[in-house]
Amino acid sequence: MNETIQRFDCFVENKPGVLARVIGLISGRGYNIQALNVGPTEDGTVSRMRIDVLGNEKVLNQVILQLRNQVNVIEVTGRKRRSAR
Amino acid sequence: MKTIRERTGAVALVEALEKAGTEVLFGYPGGAVIDIFDSLKDAKFRFVLGRHEQGCAHMADGYARSSGKVGVCLVTSGPGATNVVTGLGTAYLDGVPMVMITGQVPLAQIGTDAFQEADMSGISRAVTKHSFLVQSADEIPETVAQAFYIATHGKPGPVVIDIPKNCQQALTKAQYPERVNLRAYHPEYTARPQQIARFAKLLNEAKRPVIYAGGGAIAAFASGDLTALARKAQIPVATTLMGLGAFDQRDPLSLGMAGMHGAPCANYAIDEADLIVAMGVRFSDRVTGKISKYAKKAKIVHIDCNPAEVDKNVTVHLGIVADVRDVIANVNSRVKANEHPEWLARIAQWKQDYPISYQPLHPGVIMPQQAIEAINKVSDGEAIVVTDVGQQQMWAAQYVTHRHPRRFLTSGGMGTMGFGIPAAIGAALARPDLKTIAICGDGGAQMTFEEVVVAVLEKLPITIVVINNGCLGMVRQWQELFYKKNYSHTILKEKGLPYLPDFVKLAKAHGAAAYRVIDPAKLESTMKKAINAKRTTLVEVIVDPDANVYPMIPGGKSVKEMIFK
Known part of the structure; x- marks a missing residue:
């Protein structure tokens, strides 16, 4: 399957260790994160992460489901950005 | 109003474990958990002292698998914690509920390469459902309640609570919560009525159905409902390795285990089936073999409590994310009694033609x-x-x-x-x-x-x-x-x-x-x-050293390539 850039938007609880858990799930599969942006939302207890990853779309969809299973992840959405190369 | 008693974090931990229903605690002492061990003298549960932390973790695991309750384990920081990693991974992959309490160096020393320091919440991340690093004694009772909740809800699994030594010693008035409130974790899913109706229709129309049950069916306590469904609609039942015991193998409908070293009749039935009802399985590579050749003639209904499992390894016709037992109980009332005589006769023939068997290799040597x-x-x-x-x-x-x-x-x-x-x-x-x-x-x-x-x-x-x-x-x-x-x-x-x-x-x-x-x-x-x-x-x-396990479908091969000896 073609590799595409997939963008995840994650809303997570603003707690220590959450970023590491989210990133670990992606990097543990050998994917290289192309871009990462983390910041607060209007609700100070919630952070937003925007992550761009280059990878197989089916596997990345699987990652979304596994991210949703995480205890501190409130919501994840993903969308394809563009085909790579 | 009752006055709230102040006590150490260690005592609060033991109280919380009791409230969570702990009956046996497995563990091994060490410097970073002396305070917790000191407060065990008044505990209402039994303590079992292992001889190696890995052993303690597997004991808690065996306790959980056989009872369906949470296995609880307590070890020290550093090497005590790293020694349980294999035990956590074992429980994680098989969906076994476990709460692992590890000691940690005092908060002020974390990150200084202190004696017996290991970043346990980091190390355990890939082999647990969740890991907590406690920041104060006040967090202990609620963290224990949350850990037990996470371990048992959704797909069960191990949870780590890493407790710095100063938090064990500090005083707290915090109480065990009445109910657990996790903001982002709500893993209860229920089937939609349309899904149940479609499932029942597929069952009623199938000519060659097979139930394929895994560890998730046992974890959901679904054996009774599964058996009722199989008998009512006369559907043969294959299980995975983890699903063994979900269905009585003395029942004529039992096909035995499917997969790499499974019974030929189970693998043939899956290969020939027109409907596979998969419950609480992962479609692991040890079971499917070559995925492009797996169950090509069948529609697959996949019931699992974990949304990440459905469509992961095989593409299914109907995926139902819900409690396995609820779904089966629900569909039972809509399924017609059925017989499938031709299909069952064919299966009986496979059983007779291809039993699992062995021949002695050398006279006088035990196989x-x-x-x-x-x-x-x-x-x-x-x-x-x-x-x-x-x-x-x-x-x-x-x-x-x-x-x-x-x-x-x-x-x-x-x-x-x-x-x-x-x-x-x-x-x-x-x-x-x-x-x-x-x-x-x-x-x-x-x-x-x-x-x-x-x-x-x-x-x-x-x-x-x-x-x-x-x-x-x-x-x-x-x-x-x-x-x-x-x-x-x-x-x-x-x-x-x-x-x-x-x-x-x-x-x-x-x-x-x-x-x-x-x-x-x-x-x-x-x-x-x-x-x-x-x-x-x-x-x-x-025993004879030359004995091999047969039948065998070599890794990555299909059922057609089964080796018998």
Whole structure:
């Protein structure tokens, strides 16, 4: 399957260790994160992460489901950005 | 109003564990948990002292698998914590609920490479559902409640609570919460009525249906409903390795285990089926073989509590994310009684033509399968059978009559050698009403043999059967079949020397009774004596080293490429 850039938007609880858990799930599969942006939302207890990853779309969809299973992840959405190369 | 008593975090932890329903705590002391051990003197639960932290973790795991309750374990920081990582991974891959409490250096020393410091919340991330690093004594009661909730809701799994030493010592008034409130974790899903209706329709229309049940069916306590559905609609039932016991193998509808070393009739039935009802399975590579050739004629209904499982390995026609037991109970009332006589006749023919069987290779030498048959005859399908990993695990899966859920405990996902002996200790503590038998190879038995002392001191009448073929049999089998018989470092018995260690002497040194069987004629009588003994007993069975596990579908191959011998 073609590799595409997939963008995840994650809303997570603003707690220590959450970023590491989210990133670990992606990097543990050998994917290289192309871009990462983390910041607060209007609700100070919630952070937003925007992550761009280059990878197989089916596997990345699987990652979304596994991210949703995480205890501190409130919501994840993903969308394809563009085909790579 | 009742005045709230102030006590240390360590005491609050013990109270919280009691409130969470802990009956047995497995563990091993160390510097970073002295305070918790100090407060165990008033605990209402039993404490079992292991001899290695990995053993403690597998004991908690065996306790959880056999009882359906949470296994709880307490170890120290640093090496104590890293030693349980294998135990956590084993529980994680098989979906076993566990709460692992690890000590940690004081908060102020974290990150300074202090003595016995390890970043446990980091190390455990990939092998747990969740890990907590406690920041203050006030967090302890609520964290314990949340950990038990996470371990048991959704797909069960292990949770780590890492507690810095200063938090154990600090005073707190925090109370155990009435209910758990996790903002982002709500893993309860229910089936939509349309899904149930579609499921019932598929069941009613199927000509060649197969139920395919995994560990998730046992975890959801769905065996009873599964059996009712199978009998009402006359649907044959195959299980995974983890699903053994979900359906009584004495029932004529039982196909046995599917997969790499599964029963031919189970694999053929899945290959020919027009409907596969998969419940609580992952469609692991050990079961599907070559995925592009798997169950091509079938529509697949996949029921699982974990949304990430559906459509992961195979694409399904109907995926239902919900509690397996709820779905089956619900669909039972809408399914018509059915018979499928042609399909069942075809299956009966496969059973007759392709039974799982073996032939003795050398006269007067015990075949390993014979040893399992002897165990099965004495225990009559009623005992808890715990395996290690490798050939004996597969022979135990094939030659034990699995009749009840939670009585076949095996490390299916992780394939952890050394699981057998400690997991059997945990199981025997959870179910003193049943006999517990650990079946190990000579390789795996050496990995956690130190725990035999625990069985002896806790007065557990478990039977440890060491199937000794003098080699790491499963790897040796692959070397024979796929690596041109280059037996690179898999032969444990040196030519011309007696086998080392001497398992009988070793067991006796640990305080257990022990027998060695070489003569096939004495196999059953020795097994009977050992299994019926009222104390920890080891039986070493010297078996034919050339025996292989068959049938076999080589990795990545399809059912058409099954090898019979």
